[in-house]
Amino acid sequence: MTAVGGYAVLAVMAAVSLAVLLSGDGMFSELISGVRSGISLIFRLLPTFIIVIVSTRMLLASGAVDVFSRAFSALFKHFGIPGEVTPIIFVRPISSSGAFSLLSALYENSGADGFSARLATVIVGSCDAMIFSLSLYFSSVGIKKTRYALPCAFLMFGFCVAVSVIICNMFFG
Amino acid sequence: MLGRFFAVSVAVSAISACIFGNTNEVANAVFAGSAEAVTLAVSMTGIVCLWSGALRVLDKCGVTSVIGRVLSPVVELIFPSARQSEEAREAVSCAAAVSFLGVGNASIPSGVRAMKSLSSLGRSGERDAVALAVLSSAPVQLFPSTLMAIRSAYTANAYDVLPAIWCCSVTTTVFGILLCRICARVSE
Numbered sequence: 030m031t032a033v034g035g036y037a038v039l040a041v042m043a044a045v046s047l048a049v050l051l052s053g054d055g056m057f058s059e060l061i062s063g064v065r066s067g068i069s070l071i072f073r074l075l076p077t078f079i080i081v082i083v084s085t086r087m088l089l090a091s092g093a094v095d096v097f098s099r100a101f102s103a104l105f106k107h108f109g110i111p112g113e114v115t116p117i118i119f120v121r122p123i124s125s126s127g128a129f130s131l132l133s134a135l136y137e138n139s140g141a142d143g144f145s146a147r148l149a150t151v152i153v154g155s156c157d158a159m160i161f162s163l164s165l166y167f168s169s170v171g172i173k174k175t176r177y178a179l180p181c182a183f184l185m186f187g188f189c190v191a192v193s194v195i196i197c198n199m200f201f202g
Numbered sequence: 203m204l205g206r207f208f209a210v211s212v213a214v215s216a217i218s219a220c221i222f223g224n225t226n227e228v229a230n231a232v233f234a235g236s237a238e239a240v241t242l243a244v245s246m247t248g249i250v251c252l253w254s255g256a257l258r259v260l261d262k263c264g265v266t267s268v269i270g271r272v273l274s275p276v277v278e279l280i281f282p283s284a285r286q287s288e289e290a291r292e293a294v295s296c297a298a299a300v301s302f303l304g305v306g307n308a309s310i311p312s313g314v315r316a317m318k319s320l321s322s323l324g325r326s327g328e329r330d331a332v333a334l335a336v337l338s339s340a341p342v343q344l345f346p347s348t349l350m351a352i353r354s355a356y357t358a359n360a361y362d363v364l365p366a367i368w369c370c371s372v373t374t375t376v377f378g379i380l381l382c383r384i385c386a387r388v389s390e
Binding site: 037041042044045048052056059060061064066071074075077079080083086090091093096129132136137141142147150151153154155156159162163164167168169170172176177179181182185188189197200201 | 203204207208211212214215216218219222224227228230231232234235236238239240242243246247250251252253254255256257258259260262263265303305308310311313314317318321328331332334335336338339340341343346348349352353355356357359360362363365366367369370371373374377378381382385386389
C-alpha cells in the first residue's frame with residue numbers, strides 16, 4: 030500500500046483523530062460503537078465466506094478448472110492470448126488468492142516483463158473475484174433474488190479479458 | 203444465486219474428482235477451505251471494524267456529505283435512484299471513493315452501507331443495488347495494492363502496467379453500466 034493509497038489512509042486517520050480531538054467524548058463513543066458494528070458485519074458475512082471459499086477450493090482441487098483451461102487454450106490462442114495466461118483467466122473469477130499465486134508462478138517462470146506476464150497482470154488487476162464480491166454484497170443486505178447479476182458479471186469479465194488483450198497489444202505489443 | 207453456484211460447483215467438483223482420481227484432494231479442500239474462510243474473516247476483522255468506526259465519525263462530522271456533494275453528478279448518472287435520498291447519495295459516493303483508492307478489505311464497510319441504503323429505496327433502488335454489486339466485481343482502482351506488491355517482488359518497473367489497467371477497468375465499467383441498464387430494461 031504505497032503512494033496514493035497510503036496518503037488516503039493517513040488522511041482518514043488524521044480526520045478521525047481531529048474530529049475526536051475537537052468534539053470530545055461524544056465523538057469517541059461514536060468511533061467505538063462504529064468499530065463495534067464492524068464485528069457484527071463480519072459475523073453476518075462469515076457464513077457466505079465459508080460457502081464461497083469451500084465451493085471454489087473444491088472446484089480448484091478437483092481439476093475441473095484445469096480441464097476447462099486446457100480445452101479453451103487453443104481457442105484463446107487464436108485471439109492472441111498466450112497459453113500460460115489461460116489458467117489465470119479461468120481462476121480469476123472464482124479465487125483472488127488462486128489467481129495471485131498463479132501470477133507469481135508466471136512471473137517466476139517467464140519473467141515479469143514479458144507480454145504474457147503483463148497481459149495476465151492487466152487481467153487480474155482490472156477485475157475482482159466476482160463470485161466472492163457478488164455474494165458478499167448481496168448477502169450483506171439479504172438480497173436473495175439477484176436477477177441478472179451473475180450473467181452480467183460474467184459478460185463483463187469476458188469483455189474485460191477482450192479489452193485487456195487489445196490494450197496490451199497497443200501498449201506493449 | 204450463491205445457492206445455485208454452490209450446488210453446481212460441488213456437483214462438478216465431485217464428478218471431476220472421481221474422473222481424475224482427485225477425491226483426496228477435494229476432500230482436503232473441504233476442510234482447508236472452511237478453515238481458510240474463518241482465517242480470512244478473522245484477519246480482515248481488524249480493518250473492517252476500524253473502517254466502520256472511521257466511517258461513522260466522518261459521517262457525524264460531515265465529511266461524507268462533502269464527498270457526496272462532490273461526486274453526486276457521477277453517482278446520480280450511474281445510479282438514478284440515488285437522486286431520491288441524500289443518504290443513499292452519500293453512501294454510494296463514499297463507497298465509490300473508497301473502492302477507487304484500492305484499499306482492499308477496508309472498502310467492505312462502505313460498500314455494504316451503500317448496498318443497504320440503495321436497496322431500501324424500493325424497486326428502482328434495488329435495481330441500482332444489483333448494478334452496484336455487478337460493478338464491484340470489476341472495480342476501477344487507482345492503485346491495486348496487493349497486485350503491485352507481488353509485481354514489485356519480481357521487477358523494478360512494476361508500475362508500468364498501471365495505465366493499461368486503468369484504461370481496461372474504466373472501459374469495462376462503462377460496459378457494465380450499459381449492460382445493467384439494458385438488463386434492467388429487458389427484465390421489467
